[in-house]
Amino acid sequence: MAGLPFEHIAGVIKDRFGGAVVETNEGNRIPFVRVQADAVARVARFLRDEPSLAFDYLMYVTAVDFPAEDKITLVYHYFSYKYEHMFMVKADVARRGGVARSVAHLYAAAEWLEREVYDLFGVTFDGHPNLTRILTPEGFRGHPLLKDFKSDDYVPFPDKMPAK
Amino acid sequence: MATDTAIHTEEFQVNMGPQHPSTHGVFRMVLTLDGERVVECEPHIGFLHRSMEKMAENRLYIQFLPMADRIDYLSSMFCSVAHCEAVEQLMEIEVPPRAKYLRTMFMELNRIASHCIFFGIFALDLGAVTPFLYGFRERELTMDLLEMTSGQRLTFNYVRFGGVAADLPESFFPAVEKFVKVFPARVTDYERILNENEIFLARTKGVGVVAAPRAVNYGWTGPNLRASGVDFDLRQNMPYEAYGELGYKPVVLSRGDCYERYLARLLEMRASHALIKKCVEGLPEGPTQKEKVSKFPKVPAGEVYVRVESPRGDYGLHLVSDGTDKPYRYKLRTPSFNNLSMIRELLRGVYLADIVPIFGSLDVILPDVDR
Numbered sequence: 001m002a003g004l005p006f007e008h009i010a011g012v013i014k015d016r017f018g019g020a021v022v023e024t025n026e027g028n029r030i031p032f033v034r035v036q037a038d039a040v041a042r043v044a045r046f047l048r049d050e051p052s053l054a055f056d057y058l059m060y061v062t063a064v065d066f067p068a069e070d071k072i073t074l075v076y077h078y079f080s081y082k083y084e085h086m087f088m089v090k091a092d093v094a095r096r097g098g099v100a101r102s103v104a105h106l107y108a109a110a111e112w113l114e115r116e117v118y119d120l121f122g123v124t125f126d127g128h129p130n131l132t133r134i135l136t137p138e139g140f141r142g143h144p145l146l147k148d149f150k151s152d153d154y155v156p157f158p159d160k161m162p163a164k
Numbered sequence: 165m166a167t168d169t170a171i172h173t174e175e176f177q178v179n180m181g182p183q184h185p186s187t188h189g190v191f192r193m194v195l196t197l198d199g200e201r202v203v204e205c206e207p208h209i210g211f212l213h214r215s216m217e218k219m220a221e222n223r224l225y226i227q228f229l230p231m232a233d234r235i236d237y238l239s240s241m242f243c244s245v246a247h248c249e250a251v252e253q254l255m256e257i258e259v260p261p262r263a264k265y266l267r268t269m270f271m272e273l274n275r276i277a278s279h280c281i282f283f284g285i286f287a288l289d290l291g292a293v294t295p296f297l298y299g300f301r302e303r304e305l306t307m308d309l310l311e312m313t314s315g316q317r318l319t320f321n322y323v324r325f326g327g328v329a330a331d332l333p334e335s336f337f338p339a340v341e342k343f344v345k346v347f348p349a350r351v352t353d354y355e356r357i358l359n360e361n362e363i364f365l366a367r368t369k370g371v372g373v374v375a376a377p378r379a380v381n382y383g384w385t386g387p388n389l390r391a392s393g394v395d396f397d398l399r400q401n402m403p404y405e406a407y408g409e410l411g412y413k414p415v416v417l418s419r420g421d422c423y424e425r426y427l428a429r430l431l432e433m434r435a436s437h438a439l440i441k442k443c444v445e446g447l448p449e450g451p452t453q454k455e456k457v458s459k460f461p462k463v464p465a466g467e468v469y470v471r472v473e474s475p476r477g478d479y480g481l482h483l484v485s486d487g488t489d490k491p492y493r494y495k496l497r498t499p500s501f502n503n504l505s506m507i508r509e510l511l512r513g514v515y516l517a518d519i520v521p522i523f524g525s526l527d528v529i530l531p532d533v534d535r
Binding site: 028029030056057058059060062064065075077081084086107108109111112113116120133134135136137144145149151 | 209210213215217218219221222253254377378380381382383394396401402466467468469478480482484492493495497501502505506509534535
């Protein structure tokens with residue numbers, strides 16, 4: 001079963017959320033819909049609860065850093081076990097102090113996934129129950145997956161290192 | 165739980181891990197206990213975080229290939245297949261049929277090796293030492309087969325862009341024949357030693373029950389999800405490599421307790437064995453490597469998401485390329501991470517003695533969680 005085609009799902013999202021949809025990209029190898037960052041949770045709820053879409057499985061949440069365009073793109077990839085279709089939602093946030101609505105109350109999987117994005121990219125999720133670092137140790141400074149974070153000259157705990 | 169309010173009880177905290185042997189590596193839980201009951205569990209991960217994704221961004225595609233094997237070292241074949249598939253899809257390389265069959269066969273051998281470890285370690289966690297020796301005995305057979313072809317026993321580095329590193333040596337065929345012949349009886353041994361063992365049943369049956377909707381909501385995949393009754397396996401539903409031609413019927417159970425998660429893996433060993441047999445019989449002739457594929461490819465700009473059914477579930481790789489010889493973004497969607505994220509909810513309210521069976525039955529591997 002192939003599920004609904006991307007154009008159809010994108011059309012439904014556009015009808016429903018109109019102004020919040022920034023871009024519909026069908027030419028990409030993974031077609032996606034770009035929405036405003038504050039609409040991420042509303043779209044997620046709709047994707048999950050609309051019976052004809054039934055996206056019950058949030059595969060992952062991640063981010064891609066674009067320093068040249070001064071933005072971080074959040075990526076939400078959904079899958080439906082019922083119809084076996086996939087759907088990708090993107091949202092742009094600021095590189096420093098970017099904020100998006102959390103989807104952890106809709107998808108329990110997002111609780112850790114959003115913590116990971118927060119830890120590695122520094123994006124904050126509004127309404128997350130426990131937004132703390134998850135992979136890097138306590139007291140870690142910086143967000144390692146940002147492009148301007150250089151691993152070569154990074155000192156993990158500068159105040160604990162012996163003075164040179 | 166207290167029936168008599170006159171008895172004064174006090175909660176106390178116990179730190180379990182990161183060096184605890186049944187946390188399978190380095191996983192730490194801070195448990196709040198009320199007598200024998202777990203009131204709250206605070207999981208801590210990241211002790212094995214190597215920043216694989218950052219390393220991938222700083223390396224050539226070929227340089228990261230052996231690194232990919234180390235993401236989940238018990239199922240390294242799957243990690244490198246995902247890495248190569250992503251590059252091949254972006255470069256639009258068609259892999260020769262023989263290479264596809266070889267990849268499939270070695271993935272299934274690797275799956276058996278991984279499940280053998282699960283079988284041994286899970287029983288060991290519950291206090292039975294013999295199954296550990298049994299599991300490692302058969303794992304050795306699969307390791308031999310992998311070693312004689314790839315030269316490695318754990319991190320194979322066998323898959324290449326557009327094919328595989330080497331064809332099968334002559335000595336492989338008698339060895340695999342022997343393996344195919346003896347393995348079903350060995351799985352029967354496994355079943356006879358544990359499936360009806362009173363202690364084993366008492367500790368696993370009805371323990372850590374997870375209903376399908378909850379499992380899906382937490383992003384569970386693989387044998388854990390199928391033990392809860394969701395009929396989904398990438399090998400059947402979204403076939404890749406040679407699975408489409410071979411055909412596969414997933415193992416689906418219904419109760420979703422520790423026992424069924426164990427049983428699902430045991431049954432999967434038999435299913436993998438059948439696939440290996442089919443692979444050997446139907447192995448097409450021809451080249452094992454597509455010609456004129458650069459070893460240092462400049463991958464065309466684009467985005468791709470590859471899903472592979474690893475022994476632990478849905479292993480995904482989201483690769484963003486900007487047209488250079490290094491990945492721009494290398495997102496790993498590892499199954500163990502999602503499978504483990506439910507641990508807090510799973511352990512709330514269980515007895516102290518159930519922690520180890522529940523954690524063990526998830527078959528989580530920490531390098532796969534932490535990356």
